Amino acid sequence: MISILENRPALKQEVDKIAEVAGYLWTNGWAERNGGNITVNITDLVDDDIRNMPAISQRYTIGEKLPHLKGTYFFCKGTGKRMRDLARHPMDNGSIIRILDDCESYVIIADNPVMPTSELPSHLLVHDRQIETHSGYKATLHTHPIELVAMSHNRAFLKKDVLTNILWSMIPETKAFCPLGLGIVPYELPGSVKLAQSTLHELEDYDVVMWEKHGVFAKGKDIMDAFDQVDVLSKSAKIYIDARAMGFEPEGMSNEQMKEMSRAFHLPK
DSSP states (O other): OOOTTTTOHHHHHHHHHHHHHHHHHHHTTOOOTTOOEEEEEOGGGOOHHHHTOOOSSOOEEOSSOOGGGTTOEEEEEBTTOOHHHHHHOTTTSEEEEEEOTTSSEEEEEESSOOOBOTTHHHHHHHHHHHHHTTOOOOEEEEEOOHHHHHHTTOGGGGSTTHHHHHHHHHOHHHHHHSTTOEEEEOOOOTTOHHHHHHHHHHTTTOSEEEETTTEEEEEESSHHHHHHHHHHHHHHHHHHHHHHHTTSOOOOOOHHHHHHHHHHHTOOO
């Protein structure tokens, strides 16, 4: 069978980028077993031949109407698939789907009829909003960064922007490369509609959202952008936890030093 990536270098490059990030998630210990999800809007990379491809699956219902996704295409990690396998064989552990004209169902078109993640409706809800607002964000990532999840077990850190300011203060690059900080979503059942709606609300103000005691959800211009923001936040969490393990509360950058960073790098906060 010829892969959809054959003779499509731009699309292959995007899928290779997804595979690269999947490898980073596994290597960092953020993607145990089949943990985590990736969904990327690849509509801009789709040609007429792909648009005319027949479905290789039955029609599946999304669960809600998403009017801005009509005729869009996504690469999705497969349900039950491992990130370490996605890194090596992306088209065997993920699939490309087409959102149908009713805006509430989809079909798989390539390469194999691998069912997308069970959290697909949540991811698509976010993508629908990005298209509606012309944000330019095309990738969503859910993963389980160890130190960030650990910090979410401290109730004091879950008040608005408390964790953001701690993480920003650990190392200057964190504020520079994750300038909107970290939104907080109190614990909700994984995969629930309430979790999806709460995440969408927080993503109005943040690019990365912490799901209490669970993991993070990030949006980005591409999958590497989403990963990079989680990565810098995770580095700051490690610095904080290492300092505490050495027996002291880290001093962190002062408010004035962080304001200076904002001015120097023209940051929004």
